[in-house]
Amino acid sequence: MKKVDCYVCGRVNLSKDEIGISKKLLSRETKQFYCLDCLAEYLDIEKEFLLTKIEEFKEDGCVLF
DSSP states (O other): OOOOOOTTTOOSSOOHHHHHHHHHHTOTTOOOOOOHHHHHHHHTSOHHHHHHHHHHHHHTTOTTO
């Protein structure tokens, strides 16, 4: 898998979950991926909310995770 960096802070090698939640919440076609901290700040939500949603999407069988 290609290494992906955070669009905002530049953190290298984002996890599959970070890439998946960026695609799920922003757009499947996005080319700008965010680490969980930067995505939470961008969306003005708590990081814990993102972690909860990731687990929910996984349980629902979402193919992005």
